[in-house]
Each structure stands twice: as C-alpha cells, then as structure tokens.
Amino acid sequence: MTKYFSETAHEPRVDPQRSLENLVRRVQMSLGKRTVLIAVCDYPNDRKGFVESIEAALENLEVVCCSATIDRHCPNLNKTLLDLYAQQPKPLSPTMVNLVGTDELSGIRWDGLKSAQEQFFFSAQWSAEGLATLGVPVVVWVSSQVAIALAREAPDFWNGRAGVFRFERPLTQGEAAQDRREFAQAIGICEREITAYESAQKSAYTSSETLEFACNLLKLAQLYEASEQDEMAVPLYERILKIDSVILGEDHLETISDTTRLAELYERTGREARAAELYKKVLDNCRETLGDRHPKTAIGINQLAYVYRLMGDYEMALPLYKEALAIRRDVLGADHESTATSLNNLAGLRSAMGDDDAALLLYEEAVELFDRVLGTSHPRTTVVRTNLGALRERMGR
DSSP, X not given: OOOOSOXXXXXXXXXXXXXXXXXXXXXXXXXXXXXXXXXXXXXXHHHHHHHHHHHHHHHHTTOEEEEEEOOSSSOOHHHHHHHHHHHSOOOSSOEEEEEEOGGXXXXXXXXXXXXXXXXXXXXXXXXXXXXXXXXXXXXXXXXXXXXXXXXXXXXXXXXXOSEEEEEOOOOOHHHHHHHHHHHHHHHHHHHHHHHHHHHHHHHTTOOOOSHHHHHHHHHHHHHHHHTTOHHHHHHHHHHHHHHHHHHTOTTSHHHHHHHHHHHHHHHHTTOHHHHHHHHHHHHHHHHHHTOTTOHHHHHHHHHHHHHHHHTTOHHHHXXXXXXXXXXXXXXXXXXXXXXXXXXXXXXXXXXXXXXXXXXXXXXXXXXXXXXHHTOTTSHHHHHHHHHHHXXXXXXXX
C-alpha cells in the first residue's frame, strides 16, 4: 500500500522565541481542557528562563500559571498534578501547569526495583483519567533523551500530545540560513505528500476531507507559521476549519479551538474584520456553553473588543470592555489582577477616544490594584504605571 504521509521527518531547528510564541498560542487555545504539550530543552540553565518567559507572557494574557516539580522519590505524574491542584485555591480563571524536573529523575535501578524514570513513564502512560480530572493544559518539560524514552515507554501518553515545542540556544547567522533551507525542504516534502494523497483519493472517488487529512494540513500550516509565512498558512487553516465543522460539528471543542487559531492568524495578517467574525463566533459559543458571567467568557469578550479597537471601531469595543470589567468584578472580585487588567484595557480605549479624564481615573485605579495584588515592581504594574505617566504628561498633570 502506498504511504502518503511520513511518520517521521527531519524537523528544522526553530528559534526559541518562535517556539515560545507558538507554545503560548497553543496554551491559549487549550484553556479549560485536558491538553498535554511537550517542551524539549537540553539546557538546564536556560530552561528556567524559558519557563519564566512563558509564564510572564501567559499572565499578560490573563492566564493563571502554576508550576510543579516531579517528586524524585514518588515520580507519579497524576499524583504530582492532583496534589498541586489540591494545594491551590480553586481557580476561577483558566489555569495551565508547567511540569519540570523530569530530566533529573534517575534511570538507575536499585535492588531490582523500577528506576525513577521508569516509574514516571509508567505513570504517564496511565495518566489519562487524572489529566481529565484536572482539565487544564499541562506543559511537560523534558530533555531530548527523556523525550525519546517517553515516546517509547509511554506511547499512549505521547500519541495524545497536542504538540512538541523545541527550545534551543539562539541561532547564529549561519544557523539561521541553514534553518531557512531546512524549513523549505520540510515544506516541500509535506506539500508533495498532501498532493499525492489528494490525487490518490480522487482516483479512488473518495473524499480527501477527513480528520487525518486535516491533521496533515495542520502540520504544513505549522511549518509555514514557524518559518514566518503566515499568509501561506491562512488557506490551510480555513480548510482545516471547514473539515472540522462538517465532521465534528460547529460546537465541538476542536472546532472552536481551530476557529480561535484562524482568528488569531487573521489578526496577525491584517484581516481584522474576518478575525472579528470568528472571535464573535467563539464568544457566542462561550456564552451558550459557559454562561454570560464566566471568566472564560470575559476573555472571549476581550479578544473581540481588542480586534474592534484595532479596526478603529471604538463604539463597538467600548461596551465589550465594560462588560468584561463587570464580569470580573462580580465573579473574580474587585481585588483580582484580571479585574485590574480590564481597568487598564478600558482606560486605554477611553484615552484613544479622547476621554482623558475617564482614562485617568481608570488608570489610577488599575495601578493601585496592581500595586496591591502583584507588587510595585511587577512587570505588569510597571507597564500600567507607564501608561498612567504618559497620560498625565499629555494632560499636563
């Protein structure tokens, strides 16, 4: 039988900043559902910085981040995650978990017992129930060696992953040129495989519009994104979404996730009006499934409001920002950092609309809240204080 899609292929090296952006975007799309993401990094001294950068980026996007270190003496994935969840106040906003320490587990057996690594692999293979209970995206940080062993020893866990993200040292100029050549080669292989698959399906008078085919379209789209060719990725994501909508249905979680992904791509490529249409569809789904007062609904409201602001349609953005702020005050409380973020968003819009007096009051309230919740030196506090300072200077105060 002819094989049209390669099971393994050489993947071009990806700049760590690009990996960070892709991982952050994938976590955003996975909020509220059980998702396993693999982050591969062979540099222990750099890994901490990568984790901190990802958490900072996600916190700026109003995602609550937790970190957990696998216990060397009891390296059980489910237990580590559930213990972490039990120790935290039940989150009212979406949460993600960074799991670290897997590369420090010993592979040596003592007295015939399973090594710490083997115990971890065994627990990962049987982790589906615990991860489903947790219901959040989990980023598992591993070395290349552990990744290879994990794929071999815990195949169900590995095959259920939603993505693998590699974090390497920054590229030199020569490495960047080689990187571009490798991307071009990988894209060419993927394009030829897809063309061959479509031709075979056409000759057999069967449809190529299957979920398997959508996965391979996604592989090509991600290669285009990783090589900064977003325009080439747009029609692929449009086709993926059409397949998902027909086979899975408009309200399926994967369809909603792909809708968000395409909306983000529209936003990045300057198609704000089309992005707004999709963000509105995602928001309508949130309202229907989660209700009008859910924190995730507030995130959907903010996404739509932001696109309207990009379009210069301030009158459409204003009631949405107000609604998001009201939800967070009522559900999360007046002292929550997400409430402070909504104050900052609304202040920025008021300032853009020329209503400086209203913007000033909102910025002052946001800074006071960030000072109290995050501290005066936190990066987010600093950003909002800078916004306030710029407004005061413009107003001559």
